[in-house]
Amino acid sequence: MSTLLTVTGVTKAFAGNAVLQGVDFAIGPGEIVGVIGPNGSGKSTLLNAISGFTPVDAGRIELGGAPLQRLAPHRIHGLGLARTFQLPAMPEKMTVFEVLLAADNRRHGFWASLCGGAEQRAQEAASRALATQWLGELLLTGVRDTPAAALSGGQKKLLSVGCALMGNPRLLMLDEPTAGVHPNLRRDMVAMLQGLAARGIALLIVEHDMHFIGELCQRCIVLDRGRVVAQCTPAQLSQHPQVLQAYLGSEHPVVLEAAV
Template identity: 45%
Template structure:
C-alpha cells in the first residue's frame, strides 16, 4: 500500500543550531506511528516542517503521493493533514461548539459574495457544519458541555476538544504533539480510547509522546530521534530492546535530579 506520508531528508537549522539533520519517515495509510526522543531532539520541529509551519532547509514531504513543497499550512490542512500543538490551542472565550466550528472547512467553491448574501447553498453548508460539530461533541463525549466556554474545561477536556477540532474535516493523517502531557491519569485511558477510535476510522496517526508505555501499546512502528537524527526505527519490541535507544534515551540520567529515564513497563 502507498504510504500516506513520506518525508525524506528533512533538514532544519535555527540560526545555525541544527534541529533536524536529514530525517526520513514513512507512514503506511491508516497506521499508528510513534515518534519518541529526548527533549530537544527535534520532534516538534519535524511536525512543523511536515505541516508547513516552518520552512525546511532541505528535504521533501509527500502526502498521498502529492508533493507539499511550498504549500502554506492551511492548504496542507485542507488536503487532509492536520496536527495538534504541544501548547494547547483552543479559544477559551468561545463555547465548545464554536471552537469546533472555527475548525470547520469554509464552504468549497463559494465566493465571498455568496457568503455575504447567505445563499441557500451557503446556509445548507453551515447547517451541515453545525451537525458535524454536534456529532464531534458526541464522539469526544462532551455534548453536555456544548454551550460552555472552552476556558472552563479541565486540561484533559481541552485536549479532547483540540482533538475534535483537528478531526472536523476528517483528515487522512493526524499529527499529535504530546496528546497525553499534563492530562490527569484518569483521563489518559479515555484519551487513548478516543485515539484508537479515530484510527479505526482509517485515519493514520503520528504521535509524539513521552508516555512510552502508551506509545508502545498503541503504535505499530516507532521512530527514535536523537539530536536531530534518526537513531532507530522499528516495531515497539525492536525499539525497546535496542541498546542504542536504552543508552541514548531510557538510560540517561537527568543531570539535575539524577533520575533515570522513564522505564518501558
C-alpha cells in the same frame, strides 16, 4: 501497505545548529506511529516542518504524492493534514460548540448561511451535525455550551483534536496529547484514537508517556540529535541498543520507561 506521508532527507538548522539531519520515514493510511526521543531531539520541529510552520533547509515531504515543503500551513491543511499543539489556547468568549464550528473551514459564516441560499444552509447544517458527532465521540457533549477557555487541560486537548477533525484529515499529527491529562482520560483517548485509525486516518504522535505509546502505537520513530536512530515496535524499544544509547548513554538492557 500504500504510503500516505513520505519524509525524505529532511534537514533543518537554526543559527547553525542542526535540529533535523536527513530524516527519512513513511506512514501509511490508518497507521499509528509514535515519535519519541530525548528532549531536544527535534520531535516538535519535525511536526512543524511537516505541517509548514517551519520551512525546511533540504529534503522532501509528500502527502499522497503532493509535495508540501514549500506550502503554507493552510494549504497543507487543505490537502488533508491537521495537527494539534502542546498547549492549546482556547478563546474565552466562545463555547466549545462554537469553537468546533469555527474550525470547519468549509463553512461560509452565519450571515451567508442565512442569506446565501440552500447550498450554504445545507453546509451549515452539515457542519453542525459534524460538530455534534465529535462532541459525542470526544466525550465533550456535557460541556457543549461551556466557554472553551474554562475547560480542564485534558478537555482542551480533546477539543483541539476535535478542531483538527472538523477538516476531515487524512493525517492527524498530535504534539504531546497526554501532557497534563488525567490517567482515566488517557484510556479514553487510546480508544478514541484507535477508532480514528480504523477509519483510515493516519496518526503521527509526539509523546513522552511510554505507557500511552505502548498501548496505542504500532510503530515508533526514535529521534536523537535530529537523526532517526531507530524504527521499531514499542515492545522492542527497551532492548534496542541505539534507543538505549540515545536515552541513557548505555547499551545495557534496562526498563526504558523508568528513564523517560
